[in-house]
Amino acid sequence: MSASAPPPPPRAAVPHPDETAYDRRRLRQWLAGEARADGVSRRALLTLLAATAGGTALASPSPARAAGTGERAHSAAGRAAAGDSDGDRAGAGAGAPIVKPLPPEWFLRHGTNAETRWEALRGTGLHTPNELFFVRNHTATPVLDAGDWRLRLWGSGLRGAPGEDRAVEFGYEELRALPAVTRTAFVECAGNGRGYYTDQQGETVSGTPWKLGAIGVARWRGVRLADVLHRAGLSPYAVDVQPRGLDAEYVSGGEDLGRVRRPLPLAKALDDVLLAYEMNGEPLPHDHGHPVRVLVPSWVGIASVKWVGDIEVSAQPLFSPWNTTLYRLFGPAHPADGSAPLTRQTVKSAFELPDGAAFPAGQRQVLHGRSWSGAGGITRVEVSTDGGANWRPARLHDSSRAGSWARWSLPWKPGAPGPVHLLARATDSAGRTQPDTAVPNTQGYLFDAVVRHPVTVV
Ligand SMILES: Nc1nc2c(c(=O)[nH]1)N[C@H]1C(S)=C(S)[C@@H](COP(=O)(O)O)O[C@H]1N2
Ligand SMILES: [Mo]
Numbered sequence: 001m002s003a004s005a006p007p008p009p010p011r012a013a014v015p016h017p018d019e020t021a022y023d024r025r026r027l028r029q030w031l032a033g034e035a036r037a038d039g040v041s042r043r044a045l046l047t048l049l050a051a052t053a054g055g056t057a058l059a060s061p062s063p064a065r066a067a068g069t070g071e072r073a074h075s076a077a078g079r080a081a082a083g084d085s086d087g088d089r090a091g092a093g094a095g096a097p098i099v100k101p102l103p104p105e106w107f108l109r110h111g112t113n114a115e116t117r118w119e120a121l122r123g124t125g126l127h128t129p130n131e132l133f134f135v136r137n138h139t140a141t142p143v144l145d146a147g148d149w150r151l152r153l154w155g156s157g158l159r160g161a162p163g164e165d166r167a168v169e170f171g172y173e174e175l176r177a178l179p180a181v182t183r184t185a186f187v188e189c190a191g192n193g194r195g196y197y198t199d200q201q202g203e204t205v206s207g208t209p210w211k212l213g214a215i216g217v218a219r220w221r222g223v224r225l226a227d228v229l230h231r232a233g234l235s236p237y238a239v240d241v242q243p244r245g246l247d248a249e250y251v252s253g254g255e256d257l258g259r260v261r262r263p264l265p266l267a268k269a270l271d272d273v274l275l276a277y278e279m280n281g282e283p284l285p286h287d288h289g290h291p292v293r294v295l296v297p298s299w300v301g302i303a304s305v306k307w308v309g310d311i312e313v314s315a316q317p318l319f320s321p322w323n324t325t326l327y328r329l330f331g332p333a334h335p336a337d338g339s340a341p342l343t344r345q346t347v348k349s350a351f352e353l354p355d356g357a358a359f360p361a362g363q364r365q366v367l368h369g370r371s372w373s374g375a376g377g378i379t380r381v382e383v384s385t386d387g388g389a390n391w392r393p394a395r396l397h398d399s400s401r402a403g404s405w406a407r408w409s410l411p412w413k414p415g416a417p418g419p420v421h422l423l424a425r426a427t428d429s430a431g432r433t434q435p436d437t438a439v440p441n442t443q444g445y446l447f448d449a450v451v452r453h454p455v456t457v458v
Contacts (some may be wrong), residue, residue: 019265019343023341029317039258044325048324050336099285108211110209114134115211118212118350119352119357130285141287142247144290144307150169150170152311154166155315157235172277180222180223183219185297188301188372189210189301191443192210193438194209197438197444201437212348215405221277222278224274224275226273232313234313238315240266241266244261244308244312245259245308258321261305261322262303262322263317263319264296272297275292276292293305298375302327327342328340330441344375345374346446351367351369353368353453355453359458361457365414368408369408371406371424374403376429378428379428381394382425383424385412385422387421388421391425395410415457420454420456420457421454435450
């Protein structure tokens with residue numbers, strides 16, 4: 001085995017260029033009074049605008065639609081700089097935030113959230129069993145009845161006479177009667193790996209200090225959002241689609257941000273997004289969005305709104321706290337006033353081992369792990385069993401598949417007793433390789449660096 005070439009220098013986790021351009025256009029439209037931003041302060045939007053080319057020319061903006069609906073006194077931009085928290089406690093609800101059992105040998109607890117332990121995935125297949133799947137709740141799981149559930153589509157992006165109430169409803173059975181599709185996809189929190197910004201890089205970041213367990217891969221079954229939008233009467237003027245959850249309003253730092261909602265550009269909504277009602281062959285479990293959730297393949301988990309109750313289809317661009325002050329990159333390495341909203345996930349790798357796993361010296365082992373990316377399938381994984389000095393290619397057990405992970409393995413005969421770090425470094429079909437260091441951001445999103453996994457040879 002030989003030392004491989006040094007990995008490429010660290011670079012910012014850059015959002016998709018199309019999304020950057022789209023975001024700028026939307027912000028300029030807001031400035032011209034052509035966009036709605038309920039629940040987002042003018043100040044927060046102006047801060048974002050300052051980063052765009054057109055932003056500087058505009059001293060005295062007057063967003064036509066801000067009054068009445070959205071203009072609450074949020075100091076959201078300031079909060080963004082300080083970093084909002086992925087780990088805030090539930091603002092509402094006295095019961096347990098998560099319904100399913102969370103045995104400590106399977107999960108690490110973080111407030112209203114639960115992270116899957118990687119050692120618990122050893123021996124599981126491509127799909128993460130529902131019982132083991134991580135849970136990320138802004139507040140608490142609402143226990144909903146599919147029989148009472150309705151999905152309401154509404155807004156200026158649906159066809160209808162002016163002044164007419166443009167709204168269409170679907171019941172659960174109506175949705176299930178539409179053509180079904182099945183697809184394997186991960187849901188991964190934008191903050192997955194956040195804890196390593198601190199542990200490996202000494203950065204202070206806000207939010208839940210996830211290790212690498214805020215990801216799961218499932219086989220989702222549901223209907224294409226595109227089919228539902230077309231049935232609802234999509235107008236040629238629609239630009240944004242904003243699903244909203246039925247869970248409680250999210251209160252962060254004393255401010256009520258409203259119910260979880262985040263606009264999707266129409267192009268993505270029409271591409272590969274599902275309204276999922278089954279997960280791994282079972283009705284969607286309560287904690288994962290029962291009866292129906294949005295599933296946005298390859299994008300950050302926040303896009304996959306659980307317990308979806310309504311979808312605004314808008315002819316105007318939309319903003320929410322979840323694509324303005326949250327889920328953008330802030331900090332010195334990023335545009336002065338924040339990146340475009342996060343979309344695709346980064347490349348990561350994890351060993352199916354507990355931290356501090358012990359291996360007998362001189363005994364042949366097989367190390368197992370998985371790698372994944374939001375930009376394509378995994379084409380190559382290299383592993384180092386000596387702290388990064390030497391690298392060997394791992395054997396890939398799954399073919400390269402966008403939106404999923406690839407399992408891999410590598411034989412290892414541990415040498416002399418003592419502590420050692422295991423490292424895995426993946427490359428995806430878009431040519432992205434995990435760097436040694438992730439470019440930090442205040443809220444600790446999109447970690448992508450190689451993780452140094454501590455084990456002991458005994
Ligand atoms: N309604 C609603 N949808 C939501 C959330 C939430 O708190 N409420 N959390 C989001 C986030 S941040 C993530 S990472 C994923 C987590 O999905 P899971 O809990 O099924 O793993 O759901 C997303 N959808
Ligand atoms: Mo998340």
